[in-house]
Amino acid sequence: MKKTLVLGASLNSSRYSNLAINRLVNHGHTVKAVGLREGTVAGLTISTEKEAFENIDTVTLYLNPKRQEEFYDYIVSLKPKRVIFNPGTENPEFYEILQKNNIESEVACTLVLLGTNQY
Numbered sequence: 001m002k003k004t005l006v007l008g009a010s011l012n013s014s015r016y017s018n019l020a021i022n023r024l025v026n027h028g029h030t031v032k033a034v035g036l037r038e039g040t041v042a043g044l045t046i047s048t049e050k051e052a053f054e055n056i057d058t059v060t061l062y063l064n065p066k067r068q069e070e071f072y073d074y075i076v077s078l079k080p081k082r083v084i085f086n087p088g089t090e091n092p093e094f095y096e097i098l099q100k101n102n103i104e105s106e107v108a109c110t111l112v113l114l115g116t117n118q119y
Contacts, residue, residue, distance in 0.1 A: 007060070075098075
């Protein structure tokens with residue numbers, strides 16, 4: 001199972017980041033979540049702080065490119081194997097930064113990857 005950070009996590013059950021947290025947990029993945037508001041989703045606490053999580057395999061983004069900028073250094077510091085850019089989060093500038101740091105970037109939908117057993 002892949003330890004995953006959901007960045008842009010939402011308490012709103014109709015948001016894709018919220019659905020992703022629930023599905024990741026249901027698929028048995030260890031999930032960490034950072035968002036604008038603290039709260040609980042699928043038994044997990046959403047943090048508002050850039051915590052120094054260890055052994056993150058995947059960061060899945062639910063932030064638009066402009067909002068991502070303040071997280072560039074944070075994400076790189078976590079040394080994930082890959083960053084998933086969900087629909088609406090595509091960011092060529094960040095792809096380059098990740099590539100320079102030997103981090104894979106994948107333009108995909110976490111929900112589709114989970115649903116098709118490609119996660």
